[in-house]
Amino acid sequence: MNVPLGAYEGIVGPAVLRELRQLGEKLAGTRVVHVNSTREGGGVAEILEWMTPIMKELGLNASWEVINGTPRFFEITKAIHNGLQGAHVDIPVKGWKTYEDVNARNFKRLRPILEAADIVFIHDPQPAHLLRLCTRRKGKWIWRAHIDISRPFRPVWKVLRSLVEQYDASIFSMPQFAQPLPHPQFLVPPSIDPLSEKNRDLPAAEIEAVQTQYGLDPSRPLLVQISRFDRFKDPVGVVAAYRMVRKVAPVQLVLAGGGATDDPEGKAVLEDVLEAAGNDPDVHVLLLPPDSHKTVNALQRMATIILQKSTREGFGLTVTEGMWKGKPVIGGDVGGIRLQVVNHHTGFLVNTPEGAAHRIRYLLHHQEGIDRMGTTAREFVRENFLLTRHIREYLTLMLVTLHSDRGNLVEV
Amino acid sequence: MTPFEVKDCALLARMSGLPPAINLRELRDRIAVCGENVLFHHFCETTLRSTFDNPDYRNDFAVWSKLYLGDRVLAERLGILDPYEFPSLGELRAATLEVIDERLGESTTIPWARPGDEIYFMEATTVVFDTGIRISHPGEFAAAIGAMTGGSVYYHFLEARRRSPFGKDDFTAWFLENDEGGKNRPYIEALARIDFYFHTLPHLRKELIKVLSALEDTK
Numbered sequence: 001m002n003v004p005l006g007a008y009e010g011i012v013g014p015a016v017l018r019e020l021r022q023l024g025e026k027l028a029g030t031r032v033v034h035v036n037s038t039r040e041g042g043g044v045a046e047i048l049e050w051m052t053p054i055m056k057e058l059g060l061n062a063s064w065e066v067i068n069g070t071p072r073f074f075e076i077t078k079a080i081h082n083g084l085q086g087a088h089v090d091i092p093v094k095g096w097k098t099y100e101d102v103n104a105r106n107f108k109r110l111r112p113i114l115e116a117a118d119i120v121f122i123h124d125p126q127p128a129h130l131l132r133l134c135t136r137r138k139g140k141w142i143w144r145a146h147i148d149i150s151r152p153f154r155p156v157w158k159v160l161r162s163l164v165e166q167y168d169a170s171i172f173s174m175p176q177f178a179q180p181l182p183h184p185q186f187l188v189p190p191s192i193d194p195l196s197e198k199n200r201d202l203p204a205a206e207i208e209a210v211q212t213q214y215g216l217d218p219s220r221p222l223l224v225q226i227s228r229f230d231r232f233k234d235p236v237g238v239v240a241a242y243r244m245v246r247k248v249a250p251v252q253l254v255l256a257g258g259g260a261t262d263d264p265e266g267k268a269v270l271e272d273v274l275e276a277a278g279n280d281p282d283v284h285v286l287l288l289p290p291d292s293h294k295t296v297n298a299l300q301r302m303a304t305i306i307l308q309k310s311t312r313e314g315f316g317l318t319v320t321e322g323m324w325k326g327k328p329v330i331g332g333d334v335g336g337i338r339l340q341v342v343n344h345h346t347g348f349l350v351n352t353p354e355g356a357a358h359r360i361r362y363l364l365h366h367q368e369g370i371d372r373m374g375t376t377a378r379e380f381v382r383e384n385f386l387l388t389r390h391i392r393e394y395l396t397l398m399l400v401t402l403h404s405d406r407g408n409l410v411e412v
Numbered sequence: 413m414t415p416f417e418v419k420d421c422a423l424l425a426r427m428s429g430l431p432p433a434i435n436l437r438e439l440r441d442r443i444a445v446c447g448e449n450v451l452f453h454h455f456c457e458t459t460l461r462s463t464f465d466n467p468d469y470r471n472d473f474a475v476w477s478k479l480y481l482g483d484r485v486l487a488e489r490l491g492i493l494d495p496y497e498f499p500s501l502g503e504l505r506a507a508t509l510e511v512i513d514e515r516l517g518e519s520t521t522i523p524w525a526r527p528g529d530e531i532y533f534m535e536a537t538t539v540v541f542d543t544g545i546r547i548s549h550p551g552e553f554a555a556a557i558g559a560m561t562g563g564s565v566y567y568h569f570l571e572a573r574r575r576s577p578f579g580k581d582d583f584t585a586w587f588l589e590n591d592e593g594g595k596n597r598p599y600i601e602a603l604a605r606i607d608f609y610f611h612t613l614p615h616l617r618k619e620l621i622k623v624l625s626a627l628e629d630t631k
Contacts, residue, residue, distance in 0.1 A: 024423065178427055185427040
């Protein structure tokens, strides 16, 4: 979706846009390439979908490239992903070879653009090997970690670190996610696009259509967790929390998530969730296609409370999305959820299904708390987690990287 | 009269390279050896971080002491430290260490945070750029400040104290430079009365507009 920057003025104000345009002028013509592993599904693709056109509008020569992989490659990179988040995974030597081979095939295709780039952003581990292949690179290469690698499974991190430490810099969403590396480690939380299909205001009729489509009762409270079917999101724990609340309140639960092309494990988790849900007509498990942005938007808007009961989490953009819709969030006390959910201000942090059930019941008894926290949550996102802040930090990072010889105060 | 050049700044935080601290002893050790940029970030650049309520304390060490070490006495003593009162960051460091050493001496056990609640040491690079906006007359400042980004307010009123040869904010420096016959004296005095360190950035902007507008209203 190509939305001109000016369309955000009503949301963030003119001064914020003026600042972006002024920073953009300083980088006019800079050749920037983003590389990740999927065009759709997951927060990274969503960020790049808006970031690339806005960078172009600001005068940068920006492009977004996606590496192509085989099913085996994505099984390996999923294992790498899980290993970086602490899971004990077994990646055989042959698996790493597949990882390198797929990167090498993609490099053949991407070589001219990568060699010519002034700045290359490599997102997550899947394309990280490209740097080692690009021996004639002239620009700065930055590795962007979107996940929490604070407690990785060491054998996986050992291999990946040997690649990542060759980059000029890395970016983490929070200090808690980082690992010691021999280059600058910048901190840039991600963000959401308030005008995207997933976050724009929706007319009541469109929300009601989704309500009808999934047989949801508007007269009863609705709990919604939106996330991939991934064990770290603890969807089975959410069902357990729902059951504890259902004994005393007529709540409904929606667990909705898409599958991404780089997430083969999701199917097994989905089966576990369906088994936990059983035949309960008030538990709605929805496997949504990757382009179901409007459905997700409507589900979040009709929610009474948003849940994100993760046990490990990157930043947790679904939390940000829920807060932007003016909803309190009950989230796992992990990762980036801690940066967004503050007890009694924007929702509650919990550690167990019991904790989630307790806070759901508390909120269901305090409608004024739901309203107040929802309002605070929306304003907190406006100040901190919209794409305008995100793009400003990327522009700043590029200026800092291109002028790294000027110390801590860079005048441009 | 040289016009005032309105600049803007954008901050980019990064890891300092120091390991995180999980108890008061480690906090002391890290503060003793950290770079001045790290101190500046945790004492001064916190102003640019938006919050949805008025935080108890303006520096990260006081906040961490309260929330994660559970030591309210230490939090209060650290919280009252005003970094802009010290002639140098070295002296701010010495004062901070003095507070922590005093508390360590009073305590029978070392306060610990639980795993996951460690404090991380960061610093930032500031990118400064010209907005192209110019202010030519003292009477224009209130309106211009109202239209500035938070980054501009921070850069000219707070960050300036670190770099200006006067140790003053850029607005005051401009009023002084262009003070023909003492007519800018009321502006200089009004700005000097603002207890700026304990304001959030939005409150600071309002306060600046208020005191400067009041001077125009009395004319």
